[in-house]
Structures are given as C-alpha cells and as structure tokens.
Amino acid sequence: MKRRGFIQKTALSAGAITLGSGAAFAARKKEVSKKHNFNLKYAPHIGMFKHHVGENPIDQLNFMADQGFTAFEDNLMRKRDVALQEKMANTMQKRALEMGVFVAVFLKEGNVASGDVKSREAFLNYCKESVEVAKRVNAKWMTVVPGNVAKKVRGAYQTANVIETLKQASAIFEPHDLTMVLEPLNFYNHPGAFLTESPQAYEICKAVDSPSCKILFDIYHQQIQEGNLIPNMDACWDEIAYIQIGDNPGRKEPTTGEINYNNVLKFIHGKGYQGILGMEHGNSKPNKEGEQAVIDAYKKVDNFM
Structure with missing residues (x-):
C-alpha cells in the first residue's frame, strides 16, 4: 500500500474510533x-423496583441511587441476616443513600397498654436488639x-402504661443518639x-419528654384517621421526626388517590424539613410499568418549587 493511501485509511479509522468514543460518551452522559x-x-x-433489577437487595439499592433517590427504608431490617445487613450498609454508604426507619417493635410485639410486666420486658428487649441493628x-x-x-x-391507665414503657425505652436509645418514632x-x-x-x-411524646421519642407522621394513615393533614402536621410539628407517604384510597404512590401531595410536600419543604419521607406504599400498576409509574409520580409531586 502506498504511504499516502495508508495515511488516509488510518485517519479515517481514527476518525471512526473518535466518533465511536464520542457516541459512547454521549450515551453514558445521557444515561447519567x-x-x-x-x-x-x-x-x-x-x-419496589424488583421487576427492573431482580430480587437482590443490593441491586435494588443501586437502582434506587441511579434514579436519584437519596434515602432508603426497610421495615424488616431488624429480622434480616447480619451478613446481609452489613452488605446493604456498605452499599448505602458507597451510593450515598441515607438509612431511614426499620421497625423496632411491630404492632403484635408491642402490647404494653395493659401494663403487663412481661409485655413491657419483651418490648424493651426488642429496643435493645434494635440498637445493634441501627449501628x-x-x-x-x-x-x-x-x-x-x-x-x-x-x-387513662393505658396511656400512663405506654408513657412509662416509652420512658424506659428512651433510656435505652438516648446514649446512642437514636430516636424511636411512634x-x-x-x-x-x-x-x-x-x-x-x-x-x-403528641401528648405522649410531650409526657415522655425525650429526644429519643418522637412522632412518625404517616400521611396515609392520618388521611383516613383524622384528615386535616397540613393543620395537624403543623400543630405537632416540633415532635415529628419522620414522615411516610401513601395515597388514599389504595395506599399506592402519590397522584393515584385523593391527597394533594403537591401542596402537602410544599408545606413540608417550607417547614425546612431535612428528614426522610418513607415511600411506604404499594405500586398501582404491575411489573416495570408500575415501577416506572412510581418514579414518575414522585418527579411530578416533587415539582413544587
């Protein structure tokens, strides 16, 4: 091959490589x-997103981070294998995902209103176990x-029994700067x-009077139970440490029910809330379509600025 032809062919090949690299870079940029x-x-x-990435919790955490979510919650974390807890913690740290709530004491585990001594001891033992999980x-x-x-x-006796139990639980959590949310x-x-x-x-938290005993305001539950969401949140705001989301009826993602989440989230943001909002609801549609609908719904209601 003549030298001139060789140079031309090499230049064309290099150009193709450059164009290919540019296209690949553009594709990666678009993905990001x-x-x-x-x-x-x-x-x-x-x-919540298992149809996109499968059942593996680590893959699901990475998918969440890829979508722009900056937090994660897991009600069942206390009951998961220690090795899995550690793997999930490492992944969250790498992907800058903040850990939200897990359940320390479930409804069926927490019958302390009666004042029964054994029930209180069981409740407090779950709290002690949860300290190690939280760490x-x-x-x-x-x-x-x-x-x-x-x-x-x-x-009134039931309320007094609950308050006494929560005071003892607060004494377990306070040395570790942990907060139980009711x-x-x-x-x-x-x-x-x-x-x-x-x-x-609110009344119970004021009576317990501890930084380790605050309110979890679940918007779905309180829409059904009491309504008047924004005024009620405002009235007990100084005791709210965590918020959870779900639309009603159906307990699915925002925009699927009657709650005006644009206004509710605007109020929460306006209060300077720096905490986490747990997405404690199901998906309104099945498979990948339903999972994408959840992501799109949060983009829509988050647009309140």
Missing part, C-alpha cells in the same frame, strides 16, 4: 442525566408501635390499635 434531583429525601423500600446499618430512626388497646383497662395507625387497616391519631402521639 436520567438521575433526577429531588427536593426532598424520598425513601423507597425493598421490592450496623447507620440508622437514626426506628418505628415503634405500642400495640393494641387493653380492653379491660381504663383509657406511628399512629388508622382504624380501617389496624382496628384496635392503641395509638391512632397525631394529637394522641
């Missing part, structure tokens, strides 16, 4: 640009539910629950 910058810290949970996964908040009403105990539950999904309304939770 899909990551959304949310105004608030919305926290998906395990299983392992870098959690700051744990959900606590004080169980069902005690049918044969007067209401979650009022609605009458429809959880008939018979002791803690049902935000004013009730």
Whole structure:
C-alpha cells in the first residue's frame, strides 16, 4: 500500500474510533442525566423496583441511587441476616443513600397498654436488639408501635402504661443518639390499635419528654384517621421526626388517590424539613410499568418549587 493511501485509511479509522468514543460518551452522559434531583429525601423500600433489577437487595439499592433517590427504608431490617445487613450498609454508604426507619417493635410485639410486666420486658428487649441493628446499618430512626388497646383497662391507665414503657425505652436509645418514632395507625387497616391519631402521639411524646421519642407522621394513615393533614402536621410539628407517604384510597404512590401531595410536600419543604419521607406504599400498576409509574409520580409531586 502506498504511504499516502495508508495515511488516509488510518485517519479515517481514527476518525471512526473518535466518533465511536464520542457516541459512547454521549450515551453514558445521557444515561447519567436520567438521575433526577429531588427536593426532598424520598425513601423507597425493598421490592419496589424488583421487576427492573431482580430480587437482590443490593441491586435494588443501586437502582434506587441511579434514579436519584437519596434515602432508603426497610421495615424488616431488624429480622434480616447480619451478613446481609452489613452488605446493604456498605452499599448505602458507597451510593450515598441515607438509612431511614426499620421497625423496632411491630404492632403484635408491642402490647404494653395493659401494663403487663412481661409485655413491657419483651418490648424493651426488642429496643435493645434494635440498637445493634441501627449501628450496623447507620440508622437514626426506628418505628415503634405500642400495640393494641387493653380492653379491660381504663383509657387513662393505658396511656400512663405506654408513657412509662416509652420512658424506659428512651433510656435505652438516648446514649446512642437514636430516636424511636411512634406511628399512629388508622382504624380501617389496624382496628384496635392503641395509638391512632397525631394529637394522641403528641401528648405522649410531650409526657415522655425525650429526644429519643418522637412522632412518625404517616400521611396515609392520618388521611383516613383524622384528615386535616397540613393543620395537624403543623400543630405537632416540633415532635415529628419522620414522615411516610401513601395515597388514599389504595395506599399506592402519590397522584393515584385523593391527597394533594403537591401542596402537602410544599408545606413540608417550607417547614425546612431535612428528614426522610418513607415511600411506604404499594405500586398501582404491575411489573416495570408500575415501577416506572412510581418514579414518575414522585418527579411530578416533587415539582413544587
């Protein structure tokens, strides 16, 4: 081959490589640009995006981060294998995902309104166990539910029993700068629950008087139980440490029900809230389509600036 032809051919090949690299770079840039910058810290949970990446929790965490989510919550973290907890914690640290709540004491585990000594001891043991889990996964908040009403105990005595239990639980959490968040539950999904309304939770937190005992305001539960969402949140704002989301009816993603999430989230942002908003709801549609619908819904309601 003549030298001139060789140079021309080499130049064309180099140009093709350059163009190919440029196209690849553009594709990667486009892929990165899909990551959304949310105004608030919305926290998906395990299983919410499993149709995109499979059942592996680590893959799901990476997918969440790729979409722009900056937090994650997992009700079942306390019950997961220690090795998995550590792997999830390492992934969250690498991907800058802040850990939200896990459940320290479930509804059926927390029957302390009666004043029964054994029930209180069990409740406190779950709290002690949760301290180690929280350290392992870098959690700051744990959900606590004080169980069902005690049918044969007067209401004021029940409240006093719950307050005393929570004072003892606070003494467990305070040295570790951890916060249990009390979650009022609605009458429809959880008939018979002791803690049902935000004013009730507010009264209890004021009585316990500890930085380790605050309110988890679940918007879905309180829309059913009491409505008047923004005024009620405002009234007990100084005791709210965590918020969860779900539309009603159906407990699916925002925009699928009656709650005006644009206004509610605008209020929360306006209060200077720096905490996490757990996405504790199901998907309104199945498969990948439903998972994408969740992502799109949060982009839509987060657009309140």
